[in-house]
Amino acid sequence: MMRLMIGGTLVMAGLAAPASAQLGQVAGRVRNAVDAVDQVKDLIITEQEEMAMGAAISEKLRQKYGVVQNQAVHKYVSLVGHVLAASSTRPALSWTFIVLDTDGVNAFAAPGGYIHITRGALALIRNESELAGVLGHELAHVTQKHTINAIRKSKTLDLGTTALSRSQLLDRVTDAAYESLLENNFDRGDENSSDEIGIQLSNAAGYAPSGLGSFLTKLADRNKDLQERSGVFASHPETKSRLDRLKSQISSKKLTATATVAARYTATITYAPTPVTAVATAAPGAAATPAAPKPGDSRFGLGGLTSRLGGEKTGNQTVASAGSRGVNPDRDAKGGPNPRAVAVTITAADIAAFRQGITG
Ligand SMILES: [Zn+2]
Structure with a gap:
């Protein structure tokens, strides 16, 4: 058994690895690159590993875009998110909602x-049902494990030619997942499925399920002069067919909730949208440069002596690949200065009280 240190909690994972392997019997513990591809395809990721992966990706996003240092805003977004999560297929997951500090x-x-x-995004959104639409869609990507499945299906994950330990493999998967998220690289089927599940979550909470479509319409209008589709939902089906699909789902599934809750939204969220042409951009990848990994600084597992061996992709290479893309105003939008997470406490009573305010 190998002990994994994740998020400060010591857990035991069923990874059969003799202790001696950690001290250099590399051949007994790692596999060649061909096997590593199969490892990704067959990768079964424990919930603890999934959490560690998400925490690492969140850290990168927070470093890139900064975090809005406003507790009221975080509490409000978290309350909407928790109400939705409660009727999701993973209500017990430790859901965390983070507002990134970028136009x-x-x-x-x-x-x-x-x-x-x-x-x-919060500036463009004008009521709680639109926020619920967007958060519901994102929640569904998590409950359906789209990110991990996308990597699993990916044939392009660069695993190098060197044998990988499990912690190295998970590090690579994490880096690939981060890049994939920045590019909004979900496939169309995953996007449609997230739309469908998202509006059902909204409806279950009492929100008008048309909120997502309403937001998408505004977003399309904002971006109408852009050459390249940008940012959120960049990989998504064209807006028109997507809106049609949403409408038919609302009618076929008889989603009849009506609350939009504009007053509570605008009382808390007072940002003004920045026209897409006025969004300041950072050099692609510039703000995303992670600190150089220290030896043994694996996000997964023991890491220890060997976790960073084997020509793993470093921050520099990530920047280089990002730099080869064109500037995209949303993905490359300048971030705020403070990456610190804003902790909020949400009790069951808070959620119950908040629910009372969802009336249409
Ligand atoms: Zn999506």
Whole structure:
């Protein structure tokens, strides 16, 4: 048994690895690159590993975009998110909602329940049902494990030619998942499925399920002069067919909730949207440079002596690959200065009281 240190909690994972392997019997513990590809395809990730992966991805997003240092805003977004999560298929997950400090309009769901939405997205949204639509969509990416499945299906994950330990493999998967999230690289089927589940979560909470479509319409209008589709939902089906699909789901599934809750939204969220042409951008990847990993600084597992061997992708290479893309106003939007997470406490009583305010 190998002990994994994750998030300060010592857990035991069933990874059969003799202790001696950690001290250099590399051949007994690692596999060649071909096997590593199969490892990804067959990868079964424990919930603890999923959480650690999400925490690492969230950290990268927070470093890139900064965090809005406002507790009331975080509490409000978290309350909407928790109400939705309560009727999801993973209500017990430790859901965390983070507002990123950038004018870009974006949202990112990292595995393990880390949901990010940007200040720019909140500025474009005008009521709680629209916020619920966006958060519900992102929640569904987590409950359906789309990120991990996308990596599993990916044939392009760069595993190098060197044998990988499990912690190295998970580090690579995490880096790939981060890049994939920045590019909004979910496939169309996953996007449609997230839309469908998201509006059902909204409806179950009492929110008008048209909120997502209403937000998407505004977003399309904002971006109408852009050459390249940008930011949130960049990979998503074209807006028109997507809106049609949402409408038919609302009618076929008889989603009849009506609350939009505009007053409570605008009482808390007072940001003004920045026109897409006025969004300041950072050099692609510039703000995302992670600190160089220290030896043994694996996010997964013991790491220890060997976790960073083997030509793993470093921050520099990540920046280089990001730099080869064109500037995208939302993905490359400048971030705020403070990456510190804003902790909020949400009790069951808070959620119950908040629910009372969802009336249409
Ligand atoms: Zn999506």
